[in-house]
Amino acid sequence: MTALINEQGLRHDGRRIEDLRPIKIEVGILKNANGSAYIEFGKNKIIAAVYGPKEVHPKHMALPDRAVLRCRYHMSPFSTDTRKNPAPSRREIEISKVVREALEPAIMINDYPRTAIDVFLEVLQSDGGSRCAGINAASVALADAGINMRDLVSACAAGKVGGQVVLDLDDTEDKEGQADVPVAIMPNFDQVTLFQLDGILTQEEFKKAFGFALGGCRKLYQLQKEALMKKYFGHGEPIVEENE
Amino acid sequence: MSEKKERKTMPGEALAVVEEFEPGEGTYSNGDSVRAAAVGIAEFDLKQRKVIVKSPVKKPALPTKGDSVEGVVESAQSNVINMRILRINGKPNEANFTGMLSTRQDPQRRGRRITVAKVADLMRATVYSTKNAIIHLALERDNDGVLSTVCSICGGGVVRINDRVKCKECGYVDERMLAPDFRGV
Amino acid sequence: MAAVKKSLVVEALRRSQMTELLAKGKRLDGRGPLDYRPIRIETGVISKASGSARVIIGNTEVIAGVKVETGTPFPDTPDQGLLVVNAEVLPLASPYAEPGPPDEDAIELARVVDRGIRESQMIDVSKLVIKEGEKVYAVFVDVSVLNVDGNLFDTTSYAVVSALLTAKYKRHEIVDGKLKQLEDTEPLPLKTIPTSVTMAKIGDTVVVDPTDEEEAVMDARLTITTDSNGNICAGQKGNAGTFSFEQMQSAADISRMKGEENRKVIREVTGFAN
Numbered sequence: 119m120t121a122l123i124n125e126q127g128l129r130h131d132g133r134r135i136e137d138l139r140p141i142k143i144e145v146g147i148l149k150n151a152n153g154s155a156y157i158e159f160g161k162n163k164i165i166a167a168v169y170g171p172k173e174v175h176p177k178h179m180a181l182p183d184r185a186v187l188r189c190r191y192h193m194s195p196f197s198t199d200t201r202k203n204p205a206p207s208r209r210e211i212e213i214s215k216v217v218r219e220a221l222e223p224a225i226m227i228n229d230y231p232r233t234a235i236d237v238f239l240e241v242l243q244s245d246g247g248s249r250c251a252g253i254n255a256a257s258v259a260l261a262d263a264g265i266n267m268r269d270l271v272s273a274c275a276a277g278k279v280g281g282q283v284v285l286d287l288d289d290t291e292d293k294e295g296q297a298d299v300p301v302a303i304m305p306n307f308d309q310v311t312l313f314q315l316d317g318i319l320t321q322e323e324f325k326k327a328f329g330f331a332l333g334g335c336r337k338l339y340q341l342q343k344e345a346l347m348k349k350y351f352g353h354g355e356p357i358v359e360e361n362e
Numbered sequence: 363m364s365e366k367k368e369r370k371t372m373p374g375e376a377l378a379v380v381e382e383f384e385p386g387e388g389t390y391s392n393g394d395s396v397r398a399a400a401v402g403i404a405e406f407d408l409k410q411r412k413v414i415v416k417s418p419v420k421k422p423a424l425p426t427k428g429d430s431v432e433g434v435v436e437s438a439q440s441n442v443i444n445m446r447i448l449r450i451n452g453k454p455n456e457a458n459f460t461g462m463l464s465t466r467q468d469p470q471r472r473g474r475r476i477t478v479a480k481v482a483d484l485m486r487a488t489v490y491s492t493k494n495a496i497i498h499l500a501l502e503r504d505n506d507g508v509l510s511t512v513c514s515i516c517g518g519g520v521v522r523i524n525d526r527v528k529c530k531e532c533g534y535v536d537e538r539m540l541a542p543d544f545r546g547v
Numbered sequence: 548m549a550a551v552k553k554s555l556v557v558e559a560l561r562r563s564q565m566t567e568l569l570a571k572g573k574r575l576d577g578r579g580p581l582d583y584r585p586i587r588i589e590t591g592v593i594s595k596a597s598g599s600a601r602v603i604i605g606n607t608e609v610i611a612g613v614k615v616e617t618g619t620p621f622p623d624t625p626d627q628g629l630l631v632v633n634a635e636v637l638p639l640a641s642p643y644a645e646p647g648p649p650d651e652d653a654i655e656l657a658r659v660v661d662r663g664i665r666e667s668q669m670i671d672v673s674k675l676v677i678k679e680g681e682k683v684y685a686v687f688v689d690v691s692v693l694n695v696d697g698n699l700f701d702t703t704s705y706a707v708v709s710a711l712l713t714a715k716y717k718r719h720e721i722v723d724g725k726l727k728q729l730e731d732t733e734p735l736p737l738k739t740i741p742t743s744v745t746m747a748k749i750g751d752t753v754v755v756d757p758t759d760e761e762e763a764v765m766d767a768r769l770t771i772t773t774d775s776n777g778n779i780c781a782g783q784k785g786n787a788g789t790f791s792f793e794q795m796q797s798a799a800d801i802s803r804m805k806g807e808e809n810r811k812v813i814r815e816v817t818g819f820a821n
Contacts, residue, residue, distance in 0.1 A: 152422060171422050172457035182495065187787075208654045215651045215785075222787035224374070226390070226399060230424070231495035233457075261373055264419040266399040268390070269374030297666075299782070306374035306397070309789035313769065315782030316666040324779045324799055332792065343372050346401050350418045351370060 122280035122294055129284065129291070136285045136330060138274070138337060139245075143255065143345035145262050151238075153263025155345070159251035160288050163243040166255035168263040171233035185230035189218035191252060193241040213249050220253050220273065220302040220312035226266040235265065246292035247275045250300050250338075253312065258342050262349065270342050271311055273302035274334025276327040278319060283326045285334050297323075301331035305339040367406040371398040377413050378406070388415030423455050425497050429489040431461060432509065435479045441466045443479055445487065445499065461497040463487055478539045484510040486541055507541035519547040562764040566750040575760060576605075581801065583756040586809060588705060588816040590713040598714025598735075602706040605758060606696035611688055611706035615716035615735070617677065617726060618685035628675020629685035632661035634692065634703055641695035659783045660690070660704045660743070663772035667741035667780040669711065674736040677719050682726060684716065686735065697758035700770045704743040705813060711735060712817040739821055741780055742810045743772040744802040753794055755805055769795075771802035775810065775821050779803075 122130055133139070139160030148154035151167035174180040191214040195204045206214075221237065237260070239252040250273035257271040277287045279295035287298055297317025303310055319327060371377060376395040383406065385396040398404060402417035425431055425447060433447040443463040449455060465478045478501070479485050485508045487499040501507060511527060513520055518531030522544055528535045530546075565575060572579060584605030593599035596612035618629055634657035638646040649657070664670065675684040688707050692699055715732040747757035747765035757765060766788025772781040779799060784790065790798065814820070 152420075170457065171424060173459045175458075208658060211651050211654045212658050215655055216783075219785060219787045223789045230422070233424075233459075233495075261401050262419065264400065264417065264421040266390070267373035268392070268397070268399070270372065304374065304789065306376065307789070308792055310784065310792065310795055311789050313782055313784035313790070313795065315771070315779060316662050318666065318668070318774065318778045318780045320778050321799060321803065325796065328792075328795060346372060347370070350401050 122291060123282055123284075129279070131288060131290075133286075135282060136333070138286045138334060139288060141338070141341055143258060143341055145258050145345050145349035151259075151263075153259040153261070153265070155255040155259040155262060157251050157255035159245070159247060159254070160286075161243055161245035162241070162248050162251040164248065164252050164255050165238075165240045165242065166252065166259040167238045167240075168235065168256070168259045168265070169238075170235040170263070171230040171265070172236075174232065174234040180232040180234075183231055184227040185225075185232075186234045187218055187222050187225060187227060187237070188234060189214050189221070189237045189239070189256075191217055191239045191241070191249065193244055193248075197241050197244045213252075216312055216314065217249060217253055217256065221256055221260065221271055223309065223311050224257065224267050224269045224271045224304050225260060226268060229266050235260075235263075244289075246288040246290075246298075247286060247300065249273070249312075250275050250302065253302050254338050254342060258346055261346055269304040269306045270339060271302050272305050272335040272339040272342060273300065273312060274331055274338050275300040276330035276334065278317060278323060278327065283319075283323055283330060285330045297327070299324075299327045299331055301328065301335060303332065303335045305336060365407065365409045367408065369404050370402075371404045371415060372401055373398055377404050377415075383411050383413040386412045386414035388417050389413055423450050423453065423457065425450055425459055425461065425489045425492065427489055427492060430486060430503065430506075431489060431499065432484065432486045433461065435481050435483045435485060436460065438479055438481050445485060447497070459497055461487065461489065461499040463499040463501070476537050476539065479508050480511065480514050480536075480538070482512070483508050483538070501539060505542055506539075508538045508544060509541050510545050510547060511536075511538060512547055521546045558764055561760060562749070565761065565764060566752075569749060569752040569754070574754060576758065578754075580752055580754040581805065583805065583809065584758075586705070586812050588709050588813065590709050590816060596710070596714075597716045598710040598712075600706045600709035600713065602702050602709065604698055604702045604705075604756065606694055607692075607698055607702045607759075608694040609690055609692045609699070609702045609706045611690045611703070611710040613710045613714040614687045614689070615714065616685050616687065617682055617719055620676070620680065620683045624672075625680035626676055627672040628670075628683040630661070630665060630670055630672065630688075631685065632664060632688045632690070632707060633657050634660060634690040634699075636692040636695065636699070640692045644692075644695065655783075655785065656699055656703060657690070659700060659770055659781070660707055662783070663704055663741045663743050663781040664688075664707060664711070667739055667772065667774040669708070669737055669739050669741050669774075671736040671738055677726070678721050682719070682721065684719075686711070686714075695759060697760070697762045698745050698756050700745045700768075701743050701756065701809075704741070704772070705809065708740060708742070709813055709817055712737060712740070712813070712819045737819070737821070739775040740810050740813055740819060741772050741774050742806040742813065743770050743781070744805045744809070745770045746798055746801065748788060748790060748794065753790075753798060753801070755801065769798050771798060771806075773803050773806040777803050777807065 153168035253273035278297040302312035400417040402415040488502040491498040513529035520527040598613035768785040
């Protein structure tokens with residue numbers, strides 16, 4: 119197999135250290151859902167759907183002062199190299215939890231007391247970084263559902279591959295690499311809403327990887343805004359900030 | 363100089379500082395700044411010093427005060443009726459909200475309380491409060507009331523006879539608060 | 548595992564009380580933000596297990612047992628032994644714990660602890676092979692939480708680590724195509740002591756080793772695991788709050804400092820030198 123990083127500093131798929139994989143985000147792709155989005159992030163193909171705010175069942179789960187946010191991250195059996203058992207795995211249950219916790223700070227859940235907001239992430243094809251890709255899609259799907267939001271949530275991973283800190287690991291790099299650090303942020307507030315880390319990093323490498331991930335998140339934020347612009351204003355140019 | 367200024371915006375983007383503009387619909391204030399809470403066009407009212415975000419995104423349909431709602435009676439006790447809301451202001455709604463109609467205050471007829479509705483009836487009511495996030499219903503409007511029902515004894519179709527319903531199968535006569543556009547099955 | 552939840556008024560009261568105190572650098576139980584509660588570790592508490600440890604941090608108490616068995620390696624790692632970490636919050640551990648399959652909190656707990664052990668490469672799994680591609684050792688670490696008072700992540704992690712550090716397993720050989728258990732025992736091939744440090748953000752303050760009360764009102768939780776060299780090997784943010792970028796960086800420093808302190812405690816008890 120080819121080296122993870124060659125002499126020219128290129129990765130096995132030809133990317134440079136700080137390159138993202140090709141990314142495509144589309145908003146509003148499902149009819150029934152109140153909000154939806156589709157993301158391609160490298161080989162990841164993920165659908166995000168939002169239902170609600172709606173009545174909570176069972177009723178005693180309802181909270182008097184805010185909405186209950188529920189999240190289901192699920193991988194289709196055909197999404198992986200070998201068939202994945204369709205029953206939710208422990209990994210999926212954990213990811214569902216951290217994704218929910220990554221999204222919740224950005225949602226004005228107090229505007230919707232005694233209701234439930236359901237976020238579904240269906241991974242149709244998986245590649246490295248599916249939780250980050252899913253968060254990016256879920257965040258725009260929530261905006262597409264017309265739910266009041268404090269901010270979008272943008273996510274991207276960094277990691278260590280072939281001894282070097284790199285941005286956005288794909289499946290091969292995730293498996294062969296030394297560390298993976300998925301991060302999600304609220305870009306307008308510089309706040310971290312998701313952070314996980316596995317693999318070994320020195321303190322310096324950690325600082326670098328964290329910085330890379332933040333840079334990746336910022337790029338994703340632009341793509342998310344463009345996707346929403348395209349859906350609602352019919353074009354994809356980024357918003358030009360007005361200086362007054 | 364125009365009195366309004368506009369710009370496209372996304373959730374979270376700072377629109378103004380609180381000292382300069384008051385947050386209006388579709389915005390929120392977060393300490394120092396007024397920010398967008400939705401995708402939309404921020405409109406700055408330079409006279410009123412207020413900023414709103416007009417959103418092209420369909421808002422979640424939550425029952426609000428004054429809405430006319432239609433739904434199915436899920437439970438009917440002596441003082442309270444719970445109705446699962448299926449339509450809000452004529453539009454289908456799949457969020458499955460339950461509204462509560464207190465029947466304690468309802469009009470008396472012939473010197474006694476009448477049955478307003480029974481389980482499985484289709485009825486229309488008006489949202490008069492969403493305090494504490496409970497959807498309180500009332501039969502406020504002239505066209506509120508039971509829209510359709512079947513015989514509570516045999517399940518047969520019914521016809522309207524003045525302000526009562528009569529079963530076409532078994533002849534049982536039942537009472538309801540009927541809407542003017544009531545239809546027998 | 549869920550603490551004193553669902554009572555908004557009580558939560559709000561506690562929170563205001565706590566943030567007032569924290570502004571003065573104090574906590575409800577008198578600790579400073581970066582103080583752990585006393586840590587007590589006892590090893591060898593279950594003689595039928597290959598290794599075991601009971602760890603008590605404040606009022607949180609867990610027990611971990613290691614069982615080393617033989618098994619078939621995963622097809623993609625024929626030259627590696629297996630490691631399985633599992634955690635359960637027993638119904639007797641808290642008035643809020645309920646029997647039944649592990650909920651997402653218990654699953655997260657087990658997976659975060661597992662990640663710390665696995666990613667630090669504490670166990671040299673390449674040495675746990677009996678016959679490549681056919682038979683390997685499988686190291687099962689099961690944790691039972693006996694009493695819940697916050698910071699289950701570190702308590703569980705230290706119990707797992709201490710149990711592994713003191714575990715001895717019976718060796719196996721393949722003789723005439725059959726698996727045969729030998730009489731001599733051996734310690735597990737271990738390389739480092741991964742030590743997790745769990746922090747809670749309450750208001751604008753970050754504290755280590757949160758109690759149940761603190762966890763009930765915290766905005767967000769962060770666990771960072773470091774190895775004996777001070778490298779970071781696992782991390783997990785929890786709860787629906789956020790951390791600023793600066794808080795993340797300082798948390799990484801705190802985790803190394805407090806991790807080293809707690810590693811000393813583990814070293815003393817287990818006699819492991821690395």
